[in-house]
Amino acid sequence: MSKNKLPARADLILDAQQILCRPEQKPLHDHSILIENGKISGIHPSSECQHIESDSRLNCDQHLLFPGLINAHTHSPMSLLKGVADDLDLETWLNQHIWPLEGALMSEEFIKDGCNLALAEMIRSGTTCFSDMYFFPNIIAACAKQAGLRAVIGLPILEFPSVWADDASAYIEKGLLLADELKNESLLRTALAPHSTYTVAPETLRKVSTLSDELEKRVHIHVQETAAEVKQVVAQYGMRPLEILKDSGLVNPYLIAVHMTQFSEEDIEEVAKRNANIIHCPESNHKLASGICDVASLMDQGINVALGTDGSASNNDLNMLSEMRSAAFTAKTCNRDATAVNAQQALAMATTNAAKALDLSDHCGTLEAGMSADIVAMDLNTIEASPVNDSLSHLIYSASRESIRDVWVAGKQLLRDRKLTTLDEDDLLARARHWREKIITAQASFT
Numbered sequence: 001m002s003k004n005k006l007p008a009r010a011d012l013i014l015d016a017q018q019i020l021c022r023p024e025q026k027p028l029h030d031h032s033i034l035i036e037n038g039k040i041s042g043i044h045p046s047s048e049c050q051h052i053e054s055d056s057r058l059n060c061d062q063h064l065l066f067p068g069l070i071n072a073h074t075h076s077p078m079s080l081l082k083g084v085a086d087d088l089d090l091e092t093w094l095n096q097h098i099w100p101l102e103g104a105l106m107s108e109e110f111i112k113d114g115c116n117l118a119l120a121e122m123i124r125s126g127t128t129c130f131s132d133m134y135f136f137p138n139i140i141a142a143c144a145k146q147a148g149l150r151a152v153i154g155l156p157i158l159e160f161p162s163v164w165a166d167d168a169s170a171y172i173e174k175g176l177l178l179a180d181e182l183k184n185e186s187l188l189r190t191a192l193a194p195h196s197t198y199t200v201a202p203e204t205l206r207k208v209s210t211l212s213d214e215l216e217k218r219v220h221i222h223v224q225e226t227a228a229e230v231k232q233v234v235a236q237y238g239m240r241p242l243e244i245l246k247d248s249g250l251v252n253p254y255l256i257a258v259h260m261t262q263f264s265e266e267d268i269e270e271v272a273k274r275n276a277n278i279i280h281c282p283e284s285n286h287k288l289a290s291g292i293c294d295v296a297s298l299m300d301q302g303i304n305v306a307l308g309t310d311g312s313a314s315n316n317d318l319n320m321l322s323e324m325r326s327a328a329f330t331a332k333t334c335n336r337d338a339t340a341v342n343a344q345q346a347l348a349m350a351t352t353n354a355a356k357a358l359d360l361s362d363h364c365g366t367l368e369a370g371m372s373a374d375i376v377a378m379d380l381n382t383i384e385a386s387p388v389n390d391s392l393s394h395l396i397y398s399a400s401r402e403s404i405r406d407v408w409v410a411g412k413q414l415l416r417d418r419k420l421t422t423l424d425e426d427d428l429l430a431r432a433r434h435w436r437e438k439i440i441t442a443q444a445s446f447t
Contacts, residue, residue: 006044006048006052007034007036007042008052008053009052009053009054010034010035010036010052010053010054011036011037011054011055011056011411012035012054012055012056012057012058012373012411013032013033013049013052013056013057013058014032014033014057014060014065014375015032015046015049015057015058015060015061016028016031016032016033016046016060016061016064016065016377017029017030017061017062017063018063018064018065019031019033019043019064019065019066019367020064020067020347020367020392020395021043021067021366021368022067022351022366022367022368023344023345023347023348023351023352023392024348027064027391027392028043030046031043031044031045031046032044032045032046033065033367033373034052034054035373035411038372038373038411038412039370039371039372039373039410039411040368040369040370040371040372040373041369042369043367043368043369060406062379062380062381063377063378063379063380063405063406064378064380064388064391064394064395065375065376065377065378066126066347066367066375066378067351067364067366067374067375067376068127068128068129068150068364068374068375068407068408068409069125069126069129069320069350069351069376070127070128070129070130070131070306070307070320070350070351070354070355070358070364070365071122071127071129071130071131071308071309071318071350071354072256072279072306072307072354072357072358073131073133073220073258073279073308073309073310074130074131074132074133074308074310074311074318075133075310075313076114076115076118076119076130076132076134076140076143076311076318077110077111077113077114077115077118077134077136077140078098078114078118078134078311078312078313079115079117079118079121079311080105080113080117080435080439081098081101081114081312081439082312082313082315082316084101084313084439085097085098085313086287086316088288089226089228090226090228090288090289090290090314091226091228093288093314098313101442101443104442104445104446105438105439106135106163107163108136108139111134111135111136111140112139112143113428113431113432113434113435114435115139115143115144116143116147116428116431117428117431117432118312119143119144119147119149120147120420120423120425120428121317121319122149122320123147123149123407123414123415123420123423124401124407124415124418124420125318125319125320125321125401125404126321126376126378126401126404126407127149127318127320128149128364128374128376128407128409128414129149129151129152129354129360129364129374129409130149130150130152131152131191131220131256131279132151132152132153133154133193133195133220134154134156134311135162135163135164136163136164137153137154137155137156137175137178137190138178138181141153141178141182141185144187144188145185145187145188146422147422147423148409148410148412148422149409150187150188150360150363150372150374150409150410151187152189152190152218152358152360153178153182153190153191154190154191154192154193154220155171155174155175155176155178155179155190155191155193156171156175156193156195157171157172157175157192157193157194157195157200157204157208158194158195158199158200159199159200159201159204168200168201168204168207172204172207172208175190175192175193176211178190179215186410187409187410189360190217191217191219191220191256191358192208192211192212192220193220193221194208194219194221195221195222196221196223196229196241197223197233197237197241197244197245198229198232198233198241200221202237202244202247202248205244205245205248205250206249208248208250209248209249210249212250212254213249213254216254217254218255218256218357218358219254219255219256220258221245221250221255221256222259223241223245223257223259223260224240224241224242224257224259224260224261224262224263224267225258225259225260225261225262225285225290225291226261226262226290226291227262227291229262240267242263242267242270245257251270251276252274252275252276253274255276255277256277256279256358257276257277257278257279258278258279258281259279259280259281259285260280260293260298261290261292261293263293263294268297268298268301268303271298271303272298272301272302272303277303277305277306277356278293278295278304278305278306279305279306279307279308279357280293280307280327280349281307281308281310281315281323282307282323282330283309283310283323283326284310284311284314284315286326286330287314287315287316292334294331294334294335295327295330295331295341296331296334296335296337296340297335299341299345304356305349306349306353306354306357306358307320307327307354308323320350321399321400321401322401323350324346324347324350324396325346325396325397327346328341328342328343328345328396328397343392343393343395343396346396347392347395351365351366352365352366372410373408373409373411374408374409374410375408376404376406376407377404377405377406378395378404378405379403379404379405382403384398384400384403385399385403405417405418
């Protein structure tokens, strides 16, 4: 909270009933957020801000304002594939359904329409930043820029050919060119995104490690998602996936290891010692029966754990509110301990922890002077919300995404009273219907 002298004016003032600035802090009551040039210039008691001039002022006297949520792992274009292959294990889901469908449908049009549908869903559920991994990252970057969302664009790396690239070298070359093109975009960053140790060879991972060090880029990769994956990699290389990453020089603070439902005590020690980051995707892991990531044990060792939804094809939504609740409930059941992963920790996983994992702590994850104005307003004046005895408890354990009323990124309003301001809802729905017919036709051709 800013203690500086009150400014004479602001671009935007949000007068709020409650403001939750950081997960570990008590909410502020009857305070105002002042926004100037896309950043928070101060947070002060509303009674002191009545005479400050502004271009715009919004009365949020029945709302909770909190930091925009950060989805630290998703595959946004896969929003078009929600519901096409439910109630299957990961290997069957991927090999017999998802990969064949991607082979039949993949195009720039598919990426654009699927990504825009995902961005709309994320905005409407309070997500202001996402970390993506998928083909045609150039299209995903363009969609994020147009929609106004903050994003870390994964530069995909695989050994096998796709419509995006022919081999690992081509993936890397195209990815680095895109990274250079995006380097001056204020809301966009890039990360190296090898898919996994079972789809990317150790020699390629060593190249990725060298590039990560040279370019100071995060490495976003699926790691030890299922027991079958671990068994397959051990059979092929004689090492567990995390051992391969260690041998490649990738277990370090730049590592964003996604899933990690299968880990040993040695794995925990290694990740903790080298300050790597883990992304927990509880709902996708539950749905695919991949396993349970014991995040309480990881946190006990000081490991930074963030949250992601995974793609809509395996979740089947991009709702970070429900992901926080699932993370807390999963940890409590897994440890048979009701105190495991409390509400504060659940919110941190979707805000401050995620910002740290993505190297965005200087920009987002909290509401305080100097930070980007990435802000969500939730309506507290509803039957479902009432009475709000504890706003943090309500946010984690009671709130639904339908209560999200307004969303800003860098001070720009992307959602106004539940209406998208940068995306055309009617067009999104029409495009989704278009792809439904294509998906049905494609499924019929190989089933």
